[in-house]
Amino acid sequence: DSGVTQTPKHLITATGQRVTLRCSPRSGDLSVYWYQQSLDQGLQFLIQYYNGEERAKGNILERFSAQQFPDLHSELNLSSLELGDSALYFCASSVDHTDYGYTFGSGTRLTVV
Amino acid sequence: AQTVTQSQPEMSVQEAETVTLSCTYDTSENNYYLFWYKQPPSRQMILVIRQEAYKQQNATENRFSVNFQKAAKSFSLKISDSQLGDTAMYFCAFIPYNNNDMRFGAGTRLTVKP
Numbered sequence: 569d570s571g572v573t574q575t576p577k578h579l580i581t582a583t584g585q586r587v588t589l590r591c592s593p594r595s596g597d598l599s600v601y602w603y604q605q606s607l608d609q610g611l612q613f614l615i616q617y618y619n620g621e622e623r624a625k626g627n628i629l630e631r632f633s634a635q636q637f638p639d640l641h642s643e644l645n646l647s648s649l650e651l652g653d654s655a656l657y658f659c660a661s662s663v664d665h666t667d668y669g670y671t672f673g674s675g676t677r678l679t680v681v
Numbered sequence: 682a683q684t685v686t687q688s689q690p691e692m693s694v695q696e697a698e699t700v701t702l703s704c705t706y707d708t709s710e711n712n713y714y715l716f717w718y719k720q721p722p723s724r725q726m727i728l729v730i731r732q733e734a735y736k737q738q739n740a741t742e743n744r745f746s747v748n749f750q751k752a753a754k755s756f757s758l759k760i761s762d763s764q765l766g767d768t769a770m771y772f773c774a775f776i777p778y779n780n781n782d783m784r785f786g787a788g789t790r791l792t793v794k795p
Contacts, residue, residue, distance in 0.1 A: 610788070611785035613781070613782045613783055613784075624780075624782065658726060666779075668716075668731070668783070669728060669731060670728070670783070672727070675726075677724075
């Protein structure tokens with residue numbers, strides 16, 4: 569157990585739907601990062617939050633959004649889902665935005681049918 | 682653009698032998714971090730080893746060591762005394778200082794054979 573908790577582990581949903589992925593960072597970590605791992609694009613950085621504030625954006629689609637709550641857990645919202653959104657979504661955390669030793673969760677496998 | 686290239690999609694090694702996984706990267710930055718992550722079938726991403734670019738000494742973690750060649754922009758991972766539990770996908774990753782976009786290579790699938 570890495571200390572980063574992601575739920576659910578698996579999610580199957582239909583095209584056009586909206587889902588929410590949840591991440592609880594390791595205790596004491598203030599930064600949360602979301603990554604997408606797909607067969608064709610590999611691992612891609614989506615977005616980072618630090619202590620409740622958005623800090624950096626990567627290749628995140630406009631249909632996707634995220635937030636970090638006061639208790640530091642984070643949620644990634646994916647809407648108007650397409651078949652191509654099927655992927656493994658990882659959350660990672662670190663102490664702060666200068667600590668690059670990310671700890672990853674075990675991911676949420678999203679399947680869009 | 683900052684890119685990470687792993688030229689070996691798949692590799693195999695006999696148990697107890699040594700294997701080296703290759704990684705090259707392209708950047709104009711001078712200060713950055715390099716990492717090797719392991720992703721076993723459980724799909725968990727596990728940090729294996731990290732290297733700070735300003736450090737000339739190669740990082741070592743037990744059976745895992747790196748050969749960091751900054752001028753050549755090369756960062757290979759050597760696994761000594763390979764164990765069956767080392768079977769996994771291995772990803773090389775790069776991130777510049779003061780940046781939060783960690784770039785990953787496409788991965789190398791390593792199989793340790795008994």
